[in-house]
Amino acid sequence: MWQLIRAELEYQQRVLLAAIFVAMPALAGFMFYLAQHTTLSVGFIDYMPIFGAWATVSHMVDTRRLERRDRQLIVLPVATHKLALARLLSLVAPFVAALVVFVVARTFLSGQTHLDVLFEVGVGLMLLLYGSQSLLEDLLSLTPKGSGYIIAGTTCAAIAVLGAYVYLTHGPWPVLARFINAPLGSMKGTVGPACFLLLGLVVGVTSVFTYGRRKSYLQA
């Protein structure tokens, strides 16, 4: 299993290194600039590294689909739960690395860090998104087709979230607006992020075991 993870990370290393060690510190710098020179809500932009980290692994997900990695690897004498776990961990590892690099850069720039909350919310969201998609593929054979699906989907989701954010923070729900505008740091000590991570873990781990129940591994 570790050979599969290592192979996937080595295969993507140039993109991953650029995304983790160039793009994420740049994002930290950009957020520092925003905080210094604009009056943007701190709460919303605190979530930007999660989008950044997701974009980092989106490329991996897309490449896997384009190159029909499931079809390629399913013929190897490796159990399906190990294939699925390797697939999941090869995404979680760079995702977490991207978040860690971001937090280090952000701490260096502004001394502000919420690694625990960011980690819980970010990894929880990532596992929830990817695990849900895997469950749909495994159990209902709903396979997205075409390149750029994940990136396009993520972009649409980000725009939708932004739209919802603008609407909600300017709409008639001040309590909701206060919650959304709350910085990540204000979630410290609450059970929300931990519950989110737990939910993501449940979905992610479930997808490891549903992988072997697929009707097809063709990815035609």
Add this chain to the structure above:
Amino acid sequence: MAPAFRCTGLIKSYPGFRLGPLDMELEPGVVLGFIGPNGSGKTTTMRCLSGLVRPDAGDVELCGRAVDHADPHWKADVAIVTHRQPFYENWSGARNLAFLAKFYPAWSADTAAALAQRFDLALGTRVRNLSRGNRAKLGIVAALAAGPRLLLLDEPTAGLDPVVRDDVLSVLFDLLESGDRTVFYSTHILSDIGRLADELAFLVDGQVVLRQPVDDLVENWRSITFRLSGEQPELTGAVYCERSGDDGRTISCDGDLTAAHLGELGAEHIRPTPMGIDEIAVHIMKGGYHVAADQG
């Protein structure tokens, strides 16, 4: 010794198509050509056998082990080659082979190197830059280097131009002829497998309509011309008949039986002629064998 593969009651349905129920097995050391027109279910059968697709019903065993993804040991004994073999596209052929080598206990780097040389395949080239022909060659090298007990070849040369196809096949056949291999080769082009196969199985509309050793087919099938007055009788063993006045011609899956029947009917100038395997296959795939079986 367990059969190389055995499937029992295998069924797989797609909208507008149903494969099976299929009951087949293949003894070790046999090369079985799986012949059928496009859309007859050859590829679906291959996919079910190799675990790429889950059958709707039925059991599949490979080399004595059930096809079960949770217990993947059977996969080390089987290799499948298709015309769209997936690889790590940005890695070289050599890098891809090195990756695969980690998973197969019987992997032979020497075999891989020798095959690549035989195919004149540049292993240092990135897979995405390989031509279709060279991709096909790489797929075959990867499959054979894994040392499988059963080799599943699903139209590995589909889409190649005739020159490259001939190039790939001639090397592949030399390799297969020289070793004691168990091969299940699916194709709709009989000339791809005719010279190599010990047996042929014909798949039409998701059903195996005939499976026979190649020698038996060649020995039994005959094109028979004759002269017979009166109505066209139903001839034993005939799969096709044509008449022009008293002159007739029939294709028979049992030449001796049909000729004897014609003799009993008083036919004259009975001349059985041996048939080529291509001609036999065309008649079977056109559905002629169904007719013969129904008449029998």
